[in-house]
Amino acid sequence: MIGFIIAGLVIGALARLFTPGKQKLGLLATLLLGLAGSVIGGVIASVLGTGSIFELNILGFIVAVISSVMLVGTAESLAAKQKN
Numbered sequence: 001m002i003g004f005i006i007a008g009l010v011i012g013a014l015a016r017l018f019t020p021g022k023q024k025l026g027l028l029a030t031l032l033l034g035l036a037g038s039v040i041g042g043v044i045a046s047v048l049g050t051g052s053i054f055e056l057n058i059l060g061f062i063v064a065v066i067s068s069v070m071l072v073g074t075a076e077s078l079a080a081k082q083k084n
Contacts, residue, residue, distance in 0.1 A: 019069050
């Protein structure tokens with residue numbers, strides 16, 4: 001479980017790094033979006049037959065970062081719409 005949280009933080013941080021512009025997300029939002037992205041990446045990699053959802057593999061990691069980038073972008077756009 002601790003490894004899953006650490007992976008979520010790393011994936012969330014990478015997603016924020018790859019997302020253009022300045023994000024106003026806090027550490028908790030980064031963690032949650034990274035965790036969601038890692039679950040999505042694990043599920044997709046598992047469906048493709050590269051291993052278990054909780055197994056760290058390169059395809060799952062790449063899909064997790066890509067899905068986290070999309071989640072961070074969506075969260076930022078939703079936050080901007082609420083602000084206006």
